[in-house]
Amino acid sequence: xxxxxxxxGDGIGIDVTREAMRVLRRVNDVFAAxxxxxxFDWGAEKYLREGVSLPTGAFDMLRKDxxxxxxxxxxxxxxxxxxxxxxxxxxxxxGLDLYANVRPVRLFHERLCPLKGTGVADVNFTVIRExxxxxxxxxxxxxxxxxxxxxxxxxxxxxxxxxxRIIEYAFQFARRHxxxxxxxxxxxxxxxxxxxxxxxxxxxxxxxxPDVQTSHLYVDALALLFVRQPKDFxxxxxxxxxxxxxxxxxxxxxxxLGMAASGNINPNGVSLFEPVHGxxxxxxxxxxxxxxxxxxxxxxxxxxxxxTGAARAVENAVTACVNxxxxxxxxxxxxxxxxxxxxVVAKI
Ligand SMILES: NC(=O)c1ccc[n+]([C@@H]2O[C@H](COP(=O)([O-])OP(=O)(O)OC[C@H]3O[C@@H](n4cnc5c(N)ncnc54)[C@H](O)[C@@H]3O)[C@@H](O)[C@H]2O)c1
Numbered sequence: 001x002x003x004x005x006x007x008x009g010d011g012i013g014i015d016v017t018r019e020a021m022r023v024l025r026r027v028n029d030v031f032a033a034x035x036x037x038x039x040f041d042w043g044a045e046k047y048l049r050e051g052v053s054l055p056t057g058a059f060d061m062l063r064k065d066x067x068x069x070x071x072x073x074x075x076x077x078x079x080x081x082x083x084x085x086x087x088x089x090x091x092x093x094x095g096l097d098l099y100a101n102v103r104p105v106r107l108f109h110e111r112l113c114p115l116k117g118t119g120v121a122d123v124n125f126t127v128i129r130e131x132x133x134x135x136x137x138x139x140x141x142x143x144x145x146x147x148x149x150x151x152x153x154x155x156x157x158x159x160x161x162x163x164x165r166i167i168e169y170a171f172q173f174a175r176r177h178x179x180x181x182x183x184x185x186x187x188x189x190x191x192x193x194x195x196x197x198x199x200x201x202x203x204x205x206x207x208x209x210p211d212v213q214t215s216h217l218y219v220d221a222l223a224l225l226f227v228r229q230p231k232d233f234x235x236x237x238x239x240x241x242x243x244x245x246x247x248x249x250x251x252x253x254x255x256x257l258g259m260a261a262s263g264n265i266n267p268n269g270v271s272l273f274e275p276v277h278g279x280x281x282x283x284x285x286x287x288x289x290x291x292x293x294x295x296x297x298x299x300x301x302x303x304x305x306x307x308t309g310a311a312r313a314v315e316n317a318v319t320a321c322v323n324x325x326x327x328x329x330x331x332x333x334x335x336x337x338x339x340x341x342x343x344v345v346a347k348i
Contacts, residue, residue, distance in 0.1 A: 002305050005066045006039045009088070011279025012289035012337075013043070013072020019291035019341030020070060020298040023314060026345045027302065031310045038066075042088050044076030053087035059095045062270050068301050071274035072294065077281050086138075093131050098264035098272055099162065100169045101129035101243060102300070105230075105250040105260075108322040112255030112331050115227065123253045125233035128173060129243025130166040131264055133157050136240045158194040158239070163201045169267070170237035171209045179234040182206070183215045185222040185242060198239070219246065226250055251276055255331045258290025261297040263304060273301040287336035290328040292318055295344055317347035 004024070008017035021037065028035050047053050062069060069092075074085040092098065107113050107123035139155040167184065174182050184202045188195020199216075206214045217225065219242045225232065226249055238246065251260040260276035275293030283289045295318060303311035326343040327333030335343065 001034045001036055002067045002307075003065060004035055004037050004301070005062055005069045006037050007042050007069060007071045007088075008039070009043045009072040009074045009279065010045075010076045011073060011281045011284035012277070013074065013279050015283075015285065015287070015289045015337050016275060016291040016294035017070065017072040019337060019344075020294040022341045023295050023317075023344055023348065024070075024298050024302075026348050027298075027307075027310045027314065030313070030348055031307065033302070033307050033310055043074060044079050044084055047084035047087075048078060053084040054091055059092075062092075062096065066270055068270060068305060069272040070298060070301055071272050073274065073277060073279040075279040075281070090136065092272060093264055096269060096272065097132060097266050099130065099132045100166060100173075100263075100265040100267070101131040101240075102173070102263040102265055103127045103129060103243070103247045103250070103260065103276060104262075104296075104300070105247070105254055107254050108259065108319055109255075112259065112322070113253055115230075115253065118230070118253075122231040125230065125250075126173065126177075126179075126235050127243055127247050127250060128166065128170040128235060128237045129247065130162060130238070130240050131243075132240075133159060133162045134240030156191075156194060156239075156241075158197050160197065160201070163197055164205060167198075167201050167205045167237055169265075170235055171205060171212055174212050174235045175209070177235075180211070181213045181215065181234040182209075183217055183222075183233060183236045185217045185219045185236060185238040185246070187219050187242070189218060194239070202237075222246060223249055226253065247276060256290075258293050258328065258330045259296070260293050261300055263297070263300045265304070271304055273297045273304070287338055288328065289337050290330050291337050291341050292322075292327070292331075292344075295341070313348050314344070317344045320347045 008014040074089050104126045107120045110119045135156045137157045140153045143151040186195050186198045251257050257277035262276050264272040275297050299311040299314040321343045325333050
């Protein structure tokens with residue numbers, strides 16, 4: 001038996017997770033996958049009602065009682081500072097040490113790609129984003145706030161341990177998936193201190209993987225080449241903020257945020273799977289949001305749990321639906337969120 005914690009969260013997180021769950025229940029029936037689900041209501045509603053974002057003991061419970069977490073998205077305009085989001089999603093990433101954010105960039109049909117003459121074979125790479133350090137550690141401070149002499153600084157943290165393990169993860173990932181190329185991206189020409197650490201770690205780790213071809217790109221050049229030559233990439237490893245930004249660009253190559261899946265991985269503990277998109281409040285509850293990102297996320301979860309056949313079946317079902325244009329409006333279809341979920345289920 002595999003125990004899955006389900007956290008739909010806020011906004012369209014709730015809508016798309018419902019469809020991913022529909023798919024996972026189907027997988028349970030067809031593949032006798034033995035998945036057991038427990039849903040948690042962590043999100044804006046609970047925060048506003050009870051003042052609780054992540055209940056005490058949540059980390060220990062997730063670590064001890066669950067094999068994986070399926071997450072929707074967090075963010076609600078009624079919590080203007082998004083405090084609950086930091087206390088739930090960022091806290092889970094840090095608290096469970098989910099240091100590898102794995103974001104596959106895969107085009108399911110050429111009509112979804114805004115680049116002319118780009119086919120499905122041209123867009124198929126994975127960005128491995130460092131997920132626990134960098135600019136996201138909330139370090140820094142302000143001085144003389146609200147005066148003309150105001151000073152703000154925002155500090156990035158890059159540790160030897162953190163940088164080395166994410167680069168190692170990228171090489172391991174490449175080997176596991178039969179990929180032959182790893183590209184590291186940074187901004188070491190101007191961010192010299194962190195850049196130097198990333199550069200040295202990359203060279204040291206690369207030396208242990210002579211079978212893998214390596215390259216380096218400054219992140220601005222990476223952004224250009226994602227658009228001009230996406231076919232050149234197989235595995236890209238980068239820091240937290242650059243990974244955040246370039247994977248939105250990369251999502252555009254796949255048909256938009258509605259198609260992008262991700263895993264937040266701790267190779268030695270429980271991992272969390274979520275679509276790349278946020279809670280998109282304007283679309284929430286309207287049966288409009290594209291559930292494919294969340295459904296593809298559930299395929300990543302299945303693969304992580306060793307249910308490879310089931311994962312492939314979900315991906316193939318998504319491919320079939322996209323080919324037949326059984327999709328939501330954002331990628332040119334006419335169906336609602338629920339109807340897309342049902343169409344994917346019908347293909348499994
Ligand atoms: N991982 C997360 O939980 C996460 C990630 C990003 C943003 N957020 C939060 O989500 C809220 C909204 O943020 P945002 O608008 O910047 O990002 P967003 O990803 O919610 O939306 C960005 C754009 O993409 C569209 N979009 C996103 N997902 C879609 C889907 N499945 N189907 C169709 N269209 C889709 C939206 O309508 C919008 O136009 C904010 O509170 C933000 O902090 C949360």
